[in-house]
Amino acid sequence: xxxxxxxxxAAIRERAREKMEQGPVTESYGKKTADVISVLNEVLATELxxxxxxxxxxxxxxxxxxxxxxxxxxxxxxxxxxxxxVAERISQLGGEPDLNPATRRxxxxxxxxx
Numbered sequence: 001x002x003x004x005x006x007x008x009x010a011a012i013r014e015r016a017r018e019k020m021e022q023g024p025v026t027e028s029y030g031k032k033t034a035d036v037i038s039v040l041n042e043v044l045a046t047e048l049x050x051x052x053x054x055x056x057x058x059x060x061x062x063x064x065x066x067x068x069x070x071x072x073x074x075x076x077x078x079x080x081x082x083x084x085x086v087a088e089r090i091s092q093l094g095g096e097p098d099l100n101p102a103t104r105r106x107x108x109x110x111x112x113x114x
């Protein structure tokens with residue numbers, strides 16, 4: 001005889017499979033996918049700028065700013081990992097990650113190096 005608990009687990013697994021087949025965006029998502037992708041690309045641009053700064057990538061800087069952060073800054077791996085996760089989510093939603101921070105409005109300014 002099947003217990004109530006194992007029947008519930010089987011039903012839960014079946015519902016989970018159905019939801020997975022719907023993909024990353026379901027009817028209950030509540031947001032326009034294009035808007036979410038646009039915001040995520042802005043997040044990606046910001047993360048890339050911060051990652052480049054923490055990695056010591058040259059950029060035009062005022063002399064008073066001092067030297068750039070060293071490449072072994074503790075935040076460098078965290079920032080690059082976050083950028084990868086954001087880019088993966090954009091791809092999951094059917095978008096194209098924009099890896100050029102100059103084409104997006106990053107939340108921190110960036111100008112390409114000389």
